[in-house]
Amino acid sequence: MMRNKDRYFVCVPMFVCLVLAIELVLGQDFKPTDKILLNCGGPAVSTDPDGREWTTDNGSKFGSKTGKSTTSQAATQDPAVPQVPFMTARIFQSPYTYSFPVASGWKFLRLYFYSASYSGLNISDARFGVTAQSYTVLRNFSVLETSLGLNYEYIVKEYSIHVDEGTLNVTFTPSTSASKAYAFVNGIEVVSMPDIYTSTDASPLTVGTNTVFTIDNTTALENVYRVNVGGNDISPSHDTGMFRSWTDDVRYIFGAAFGVTETADPEVKFEYPPGTPSYIAPKDVYLTARSMGPNANISLNFNLTWIFSVDSGFSYLVRLHFCEGTTTISKINQRVFDIYLGNQTAQDGADVIAWAENFNLPHSNGVPVHQDYVVYAPSGSPQQDLWLALHPDTASKSNYYDAILNGVEIFKISDSKGNLAGTNPPPLLVQDLIDVSLARKSSHGKSKSHTGIIAGGVGGGVVLLLLIGLFAFGTSRRRRNGKDSSTSEGPSGWLPLSLYDSKGKKELDAGYDGNVTDSKSSGMSMSIGGRSLASEDSDGLTPSAVFSQIMNPKGR
Ligand SMILES: *[C@@H]1O[C@H](CO)[C@@H](O)[C@H](O)[C@H]1NC(C)=O
Ligand SMILES: *[C@@H]1O[C@H](CO)[C@@H](O)[C@H](O)[C@H]1NC(C)=O
Ligand SMILES: *[C@@H]1O[C@H](CO)[C@@H](O)[C@H](O)[C@H]1NC(C)=O
Ligand SMILES: *[C@@H]1O[C@H](CO)[C@@H](O)[C@H](O)[C@H]1NC(C)=O
Ligand SMILES: *[C@@H]1O[C@H](CO)[C@@H](O)[C@H](O)[C@H]1NC(C)=O
Numbered sequence: 391m392m393r394n395k396d397r398y399f400v401c402v403p404m405f406v407c408l409v410l411a412i413e414l415v416l417g418q419d420f421k422p423t424d425k426i427l428l429n430c431g432g433p434a435v436s437t438d439p440d441g442r443e444w445t446t447d448n449g450s451k452f453g454s455k456t457g458k459s460t461t462s463q464a465a466t467q468d469p470a471v472p473q474v475p476f477m478t479a480r481i482f483q484s485p486y487t488y489s490f491p492v493a494s495g496w497k498f499l500r501l502y503f504y505s506a507s508y509s510g511l512n513i514s515d516a517r518f519g520v521t522a523q524s525y526t527v528l529r530n531f532s533v534l535e536t537s538l539g540l541n542y543e544y545i546v547k548e549y550s551i552h553v554d555e556g557t558l559n560v561t562f563t564p565s566t567s568a569s570k571a572y573a574f575v576n577g578i579e580v581v582s583m584p585d586i587y588t589s590t591d592a593s594p595l596t597v598g599t600n601t602v603f604t605i606d607n608t609t610a611l612e613n614v615y616r617v618n619v620g621g622n623d624i625s626p627s628h629d630t631g632m633f634r635s636w637t638d639d640v641r642y643i644f645g646a647a648f649g650v651t652e653t654a655d656p657e658v659k660f661e662y663p664p665g666t667p668s669y670i671a672p673k674d675v676y677l678t679a680r681s682m683g684p685n686a687n688i689s690l691n692f693n694l695t696w697i698f699s700v701d702s703g704f705s706y707l708v709r710l711h712f713c714e715g716t717t718t719i720s721k722i723n724q725r726v727f728d729i730y731l732g733n734q735t736a737q738d739g740a741d742v743i744a745w746a747e748n749f750n751l752p753h754s755n756g757v758p759v760h761q762d763y764v765v766y767a768p769s770g771s772p773q774q775d776l777w778l779a780l781h782p783d784t785a786s787k788s789n790y791y792d793a794i795l796n797g798v799e800i801f802k803i804s805d806s807k808g809n810l811a812g813t814n815p816p817p818l819l820v821q822d823l824i825d826v827s828l829a830r831k832s833s834h835g836k837s838k839s840h841t842g843i844i845a846g847g848v849g850g851g852v853v854l855l856l857l858i859g860l861f862a863f864g865t866s867r868r869r870r871n872g873k874d875s876s877t878s879e880g881p882s883g884w885l886p887l888s889l890y891d892s893k894g895k896k897e898l899d900a901g902y903d904g905n906v907t908d909s910k911s912s913g914m915s916m917s918i919g920g921r922s923l924a925s926e927d928s929d930g931l932t933p934s935a936v937f938s939q940i941m942n943p944k945g946r
């Protein structure tokens with residue numbers, strides 16, 4: 391007995407030192423003060439495939455004391471849809487308010503919806519609005535039409551809302567304009583978030599104008615895309631404590647010219663700069679990137695382009711994440727490029743090293759930076775494509791004619807009336823459905839890199855938990871941790887999707903005669919093959935030269 395106890399005293403400081411060391415290297419996760427996960431109508435406690443624990447809203451203190459509601463099981467389960475929180479729902483025939491007592495400050499509000507029949511109700515009659523505080527986040531919303539129109543297996547909507555005093559109210563109201571309309575929700579998540587998206591000190595410019603756009607406590611944001619460019623999906627529990635989900639970028643890339651992916655050199659020291667919290671984005675986002683490729687002649691002849699379908703009539707906050715991760719690029723004017731948003735110049739002469747040098751660290755590669763832009767999507771048809779394009783900045787005469795991007799976050803900004811709601815998408819064309827089902831197959835078969843998962847998963851908190859777990863329970867605990875990391879990397883892993891994300895929705899399939907088909911969400915299917923491959927004759931670039939850069943990506 392004594393010997394064991396002695397060992398404890400030796401072990402404790404060792405573990406503490408190890409934990410501290412790892413935390414210093416990997417950075418701190420954000421620790422949310424409020425963390426509420428309600429599995430509406432579900433069992434007392436349940437765990438989702440990402441390992442997060444949800445509680446029922448049956449008789450919960452958050453539910454309405456007066457409002458009427460019922461609960462139900464989904465009549466059917468798509469194999470791709472997780473049991474928790476999607477297989478049970480709470481149904482409202484009249485307005486119903488959840489009141490969440492929370493600390494004042496910024497909150498993520500996430501709403502989970504699965505299109506199925508509940509309690510014999512017809513899902514096409516589910517049509518409703520949702521408000522959060524004074525903001526309208528959904529209006530005349532049809533889960534069925536949204537799922538069909540964008541080919542989603544399920545829908546996760548994420549909002550950032552500032553709560554001034556004590557309570558976050560979320561109200562579901564069946565549409566009054568449709569007979570038999572009802573409302574429902576499968577899951578509700580409320581998580582504190584740090585103030586990382588407002589911009590009172592350095593406001594972004596509106597692209598195409600020189601006007602500053604202020605995002606403050608009175609603005610509500612809806613995240614519509616969160617993309618780990620050149621990398622893999624990152625599940626909520628592998629985010630930096632805020633449970634954001636990040637998707638890979640392949641489904642958004644335009645055309646056949648999709649550049650090359652880069653992974654940071656291990657010898658480049660990775661360091662968040664002073665003033666940038668390490669939870670701004672997972673390290674994994676910064677360790678992978680997409681660039682145009684090593685051949686300047688090719689890079690000069692195309693734009694590295696991503697296309698994001700957005701609701702018209704709103705302004706969007708576009709946050710771009712960058713990090714030069716190679717030893718080759720460590721000085722100013724080595725890789726300089728222009729950034730276009732909505733076909734307008736958002737940034738002339740972007741130089742990631744120059745941005746990083748502002749922090750006066752001993753090195754400027756391996757330093758993550760981000761830049762914010764606001765772009766307005768003019769009114770018109772309900773949805774439109776937002777183009778994000780990069781091109782080498784030739785005027786700078788930089789060493790390499792190339793461009794780089796590590797991550798993208800796109801937020802819809804509430805309008806002057808506090809509205810974030812768009813309109814339901816039109817139904818998909820039949821051809822789209824065929825393309826998408828093919829694409830989905832390929833996305834499920836995609837293999838994932840293990841290093842990414844390890845870097846993302848071994849955040850300080852996880853390590854701390856693991857070590858405490860090991861310490862307290864011995865080796866039996868080890869097995870569970872192994873399982874945790876494997877569930878998150880597998881293709882069946884938990885991938886909550888924001889409105890415009892879906893597993894395999896926008897996958898590029900190069901097969902068919904080297905044609906690349908982009909099965910897009912906007913209701914049109916595009917076959918791109920001729921465009922970027924055949925139009926470069928002026929520079930003597932043969933299609934095969936272009937294709938070899940695309941298909942045989944090699945770092946420099
Ligand atoms: C929640 O309530 C419904 C009925 O309203 C019931 O069927 C279900 O079993 C309850 N769940 C729990 C965990 O009590
Ligand atoms: C926003 O809210 C925070 C506290 O929640 C407060 O400290 C800050 O002053 C507010 N900013 C504005 C512009 O109102
Ligand atoms: C549900 O409603 C739609 C539209 O009103 C109708 O076409 C469909 O047949 C209904 N489904 C069932 C099962 O009643
Ligand atoms: C939230 O709802 C409760 C009850 O409906 C109400 O008393 C309270 O004033 C509301 N709070 C806010 C901030 O809207
Ligand atoms: C790029 O084009 C120039 C002029 O056409 C040629 O001299 C050079 O070899 C080309 N470089 C590569 C890498 O193809």
Ligand SMILES: *[C@@H]1O[C@H](CO)[C@@H](O)[C@H](O)[C@H]1NC(C)=O
Nearest residue numbers: 691692693730733734779781
């Ligand atoms: C890149 O995009 C910009 C903005 O839309 C456009 O002006 C330019 O012509 C494009 N360049 C190429 C090579 O496609």
Ligand SMILES: *[C@@H]1O[C@H](CO)[C@@H](O)[C@H](O)[C@H]1NC(C)=O
Nearest residue numbers: 732733734768774775776777
């Ligand atoms: C941007 O340019 C592309 C390609 O030229 C075009 O298809 C698209 O409609 C343009 N978008 C806008 C908003 O002008």
Ligand SMILES: *[C@@H]1O[C@H](CO)[C@@H](O)[C@H](O)[C@H]1NC(C)=O
Nearest residue numbers: 530531532535567813814815
């Ligand atoms: C609600 O949306 C449907 C399409 O989803 C549309 O036909 C209808 O006109 C809309 N109703 C209102 C009141 O906006």
